[in-house]
Amino acid sequence: KIPKPVARRLAIYYRVLKEQSKNGAETISSSSLGRMLDLKPSQIRKDLSYFGGFGKRGTGYNVIDLMKSIEKILGIDKRWNVLIIGAGKIGRALANYPGLIQDGFTIKGIVDVSEKKIGKTIDEHLTIEDVAEMEKIIRERKIEIGVLCVPSDVAQKVLNSVIQYGIKGIVNFVPKRLKAPKDVMIEDVQISLSFKALSFRMVNSER
Amino acid sequence: KIPKPVARRLAIYYRVLKEQSKNGAETISSSSLGRMLDLKPSQIRKDLSYFGGFGKRGTGYNVIDLMKSIEKILGIDKRWNVLIIGAGKIGRALANYPGLIQDGFTIKGIVDVSEKKIGKTIDEHLTIEDVAEMEKIIRERKIEIGVLCVPSDVAQKVLNSVIQYGIKGIVNFVPKRLKAPKDVMIEDVQISLSFKALSFRMVNSER
Numbered sequence: 001k002i003p004k005p006v007a008r009r010l011a012i013y014y015r016v017l018k019e020q021s022k023n024g025a026e027t028i029s030s031s032s033l034g035r036m037l038d039l040k041p042s043q044i045r046k047d048l049s050y051f052g053g054f055g056k057r058g059t060g061y062n063v064i065d066l067m068k069s070i071e072k073i074l075g076i077d078k079r080w081n082v083l084i085i086g087a088g089k090i091g092r093a094l095a096n097y098p099g100l101i102q103d104g105f106t107i108k109g110i111v112d113v114s115e116k117k118i119g120k121t122i123d124e125h126l127t128i129e130d131v132a133e134m135e136k137i138i139r140e141r142k143i144e145i146g147v148l149c150v151p152s153d154v155a156q157k158v159l160n161s162v163i164q165y166g167i168k169g170i171v172n173f174v175p176k177r178l179k180a181p182k183d184v185m186i187e188d189v190q191i192s193l194s195f196k197a198l199s200f201r202m203v204n205s206e207r
Numbered sequence: 208k209i210p211k212p213v214a215r216r217l218a219i220y221y222r223v224l225k226e227q228s229k230n231g232a233e234t235i236s237s238s239s240l241g242r243m244l245d246l247k248p249s250q251i252r253k254d255l256s257y258f259g260g261f262g263k264r265g266t267g268y269n270v271i272d273l274m275k276s277i278e279k280i281l282g283i284d285k286r287w288n289v290l291i292i293g294a295g296k297i298g299r300a301l302a303n304y305p306g307l308i309q310d311g312f313t314i315k316g317i318v319d320v321s322e323k324k325i326g327k328t329i330d331e332h333l334t335i336e337d338v339a340e341m342e343k344i345i346r347e348r349k350i351e352i353g354v355l356c357v358p359s360d361v362a363q364k365v366l367n368s369v370i371q372y373g374i375k376g377i378v379n380f381v382p383k384r385l386k387a388p389k390d391v392m393i394e395d396v397q398i399s400l401s402f403k404a405l406s407f408r409m410v411n412s413e414r
């Protein structure tokens with residue numbers, strides 16, 4: 001079993017591997033991966049060995065093979081149907097962000113409560129719909145992941161109804177620890193962590 | 208010296224400590240912190256011992272003392288002046304987000320290139336200004352951190368000018384690895400990592 005911190009690093013390696021493969025690289029060494037990510041090559045080799053990703057002496061790892069293995073471990077070798085709840089600034093920024101679709105997360109819908117927003121198009125595939133239709137949308141479009149982009153005061157209520165309609169995975173942007181049954185996974189996004197990671201590096205004037 | 212992964216965990220503990228302190232808790236044990244964050248108490252005790260954060264047997268850690276120590280380590284015991292570059296969806300969501308100010312990151316300005324946006328107010332303290340004024344804003348308001356919320360195709364150019372005006376720390380939302388001199392720290396925000404962390408947990412049906 002792969003520990004969560006290792007999985008998080010594999011997701012970071014994956015982005016670099018994707019870039020490398022786009023630039024035509026067939027192999028990559030742990031030392032050049034280490035240089036790009038400011039990590040020790042020994043840490044990278046240890047992480048990759050969790051699933052039998054072994055480099056050949058002198059040539060390194062096969063980029064495509066590594067990507068395929070990481071996709072399977074992270075569960076992104078399949079498509080996930082995603083619903084965004086809350087078509088405000090964050091919700092619409094995510095709906096427009098090609099990075100999610102490229103990694104296997106397809107935005108199948110975006111809902112809101114505001115009359116002014118319902119009916120507005122985001123792009124040719126996506127129009128803001130009424131949150132009252134959520135149950136039907138989750139069932140008909142086989143939604144597996146909900147993204148909470150609503151104000152704090154309604155977050156728990158919205159989460160309760162999303163769970164009631166059968167969703168088991170949540171990406172939560174609301175800065176509040178929300179309660180859910182044991183079989184529902186919630187992943188909290190805290191953008192302020194990146195700011196703290198930066199201030200830590202600046203006061204320690206690290207690389 | 209504290210390793211980066213430990214610093215990242217300290218930032219996560221900090222948010223829970225802040226909540227606990229708001230709810231009036233004076234002490235907290237590593238086991239209750241562990242339950243809230245789904246981490247092993249031994250990992251928490253190890254992390255906190257890096258800076259001499261020791262709990263007393265039976266009563267645990269003093270919440271305020273821990274917060275003060277973590278603030279110092281993460282460099283959030285001081286105020287950072289922040290400039291947001293790009294007043295689009297992400298930029299405006301950050302400008303409106305109280306979580307940043309609470310953690311010591313004060314948004315001192317937000318700039319854009321679009322005539323339609325320049326002059327629009329965000330709230331009573333903040334109005335979108337012209338990116339052409341950036342050099343003056345960075346100097347007069349002693350900006351230390353720049354937040355890149357611009358399209359990919361202009362990101363490197365915008366970064367070069369921000370660095371030229373003396374900024375040493377960047378939070379980057381643009382999905383591109385940007386080049387900067389060694390003394391400039393860039394912290395990449397990848398929201399899709401949270402989606403991958405979720406899909407990993409869902410396929411491994413972890414807690």
Ligand SMILES: NC(=O)c1ccc[n+]([C@@H]2O[C@H](COP(=O)([O-])OP(=O)(O)OC[C@H]3O[C@@H](n4cnc5c(N)ncnc54)[C@H](O)[C@@H]3O)[C@@H](O)[C@H]2O)c1
Nearest residue numbers: 086087088089090112113114149150151173189191300304
């Ligand atoms: N995690 C972070 O680091 C971070 C950063 C910025 C913002 N945020 C949070 O993300 C959330 C969204 O932020 P934003 O800037 O996009 O806010 P916003 O006000 O622009 O958007 C919120 C949207 O939710 C809609 N809404 C309200 N009640 C609803 C309901 N019951 N069902 C469906 N939609 C509903 C509103 O109509 C609005 O369109 C907020 O909770 C904010 O605090 C988090």
Ligand SMILES: NC(=O)c1ccc[n+]([C@@H]2O[C@H](COP(=O)([O-])OP(=O)(O)OC[C@H]3O[C@@H](n4cnc5c(N)ncnc54)[C@H](O)[C@@H]3O)[C@@H](O)[C@H]2O)c1
Nearest residue numbers: 093097293294295296297319320321356357358380396398
């Ligand atoms: N990291 C992530 O996970 C993630 C998620 C969503 C979006 N994004 C990225 O964040 C960036 C912003 O996204 P958005 O949805 O807010 O886009 P947006 O189009 O809503 O906003 C971009 C803003 O930048 C302004 N701009 C363009 N050139 C400029 C310049 N030279 N100087 C100053 N401002 C300039 C535009 O006028 C616009 O207001 C994009 O690069 C997007 O790919 C990243």
